[in-house]
Amino acid sequence: MNRDWRNEDDYAYFDDLDASGLAWECLRRNRAYRAAFAAMTEAEAGTWELRFPGRSGS
Numbered sequence: 001m002n003r004d005w006r007n008e009d010d011y012a013y014f015d016d017l018d019a020s021g022l023a024w025e026c027l028r029r030n031r032a033y034r035a036a037f038a039a040m041t042e043a044e045a046g047t048w049e050l051r052f053p054g055r056s057g058s
């Protein structure tokens with residue numbers, strides 16, 4: 001995903017995002033989150049205030 005942040009057309013889809021979608025767009029750009037994701041357990045997800053619907057124990 002190499003988009004030009006100055007080009008409005010590259011981000012037109014943001015207009016249709018709900019709160020959850022917008023939160024995901026911000027979170028996935030967070031370097032610390034991306035580094036932690038690969039080894040993240042469900043317990044550690046609380047640090048990021050994440051939920052995993054459909055997983056047992058959620």
